[in-house]
Amino acid sequence: xxxxxxxxxxxxxxxxxxxxxxxxxxxxxxxxxxxxxxxxxxxxxxxxxxxxxxxxxxxxxxxxxxxxxxxxxxxxxxxxxxxxxxxxxxxxxxxxxxxxxxxxxxxxxxxxxxxxxxxxxxxxxxxxxxxxxxxxxxxxxxxxxxxxxxxxxxxxxxxxxxxxxxxxxxxxxxxxxxxxxx
Numbered sequence: 646x647x648x649x650x651x652x653x654x655x656x657x658x659x660x661x662x663x664x665x666x667x668x669x670x671x672x673x674x675x676x677x678x679x680x681x682x683x684x685x686x687x688x689x690x691x692x693x694x695x696x697x698x699x700x701x702x703x704x705x706x707x708x709x710x711x712x713x714x715x716x717x718x719x720x721x722x723x724x725x726x727x728x729x730x731x732x733x734x735x736x737x738x739x740x741x742x743x744x745x746x747x748x749x750x751x752x753x754x755x756x757x758x759x760x761x762x763x764x765x766x767x768x769x770x771x772x773x774x775x776x777x778x779x780x781x782x783x784x785x786x787x788x789x790x791x792x793x794x795x796x797x798x799x800x801x802x803x804x805x806x807x808x809x810x811x812x813x814x815x816x817x818x819x820x821x822x823x824x825x826x827x
Contacts, residue, residue: 656686656694659741661703661718661726666742667749670707670715675752679745682806685737698722744809751808754778758807762796765789770796774803776811784811 663679664671671679673695680691698704703722707715718726760774769789776784790796803810 653690653694653697656690657698657703658726659686659738660691660694660698661722662738663742663745664704664716664718665723665726667745670710670717672710672713672715674713675749676716679748680741682744682748682809683737683741685741747808747812751811756783756807758804760800760803762790762793762800764793772796772799774800774810776807784814786814 660676660680664676667679676695677688677691680686681688695704699716701721702719703725704716705719707717709715755778757777758774759777760772762770762772764770769791770793771787772790773785773787775782775786788799790799
């Protein structure tokens with residue numbers, strides 16, 4: 646296992662904790678997205694734990710939403726999560742839950758990302774990104790980037806984690822430099 650939190654058991658506890666505290670059924674992609682918010686678990690470890698939890702009756706199909714099956718924690722899953730002693734620090738669980746809830750809030754508000762870059766005459770790239778919520782631009786920024794590769798990486802990161810970037814810019818502009826170290 647390559648996850649930062651250790652064993653398969655810890656991965657299960659981590660996922661069950663998030664599912665219980667989110668408090669509503671989630672589809673696989675959304676569940677994966679909230680688990681990946683803090684980089685404590687790798688995708689393959691999550692996928693393996695997910696299927697094991699489904700087979701063991703710790704989570705179950707709760708219904709369907711938008712053509713995708715949704716999953717919820719079972720009573721057995723709650724009991725297992727509570728009875729297992731985990732060496733996952735409570736601060737990691739709390740930080741991960743906060744990140745998951747921020748992500749779900751951003752997603753539920755229907756926030757769209759827009760990001761593009763164009764080559765300049767001098768060989769550098771104009772990079773711009775924006776967040777649009779209900780037709781209104783709530784965030785925009787532009788940078789000059791030295792290469793297409795770097796601009797593509799910035800675009801990918803912005804599209805993968807727009808809520809983190811949005812929160813980070815707010816924190817930095819407010820003078821909360823500790824944001825970089827939290």
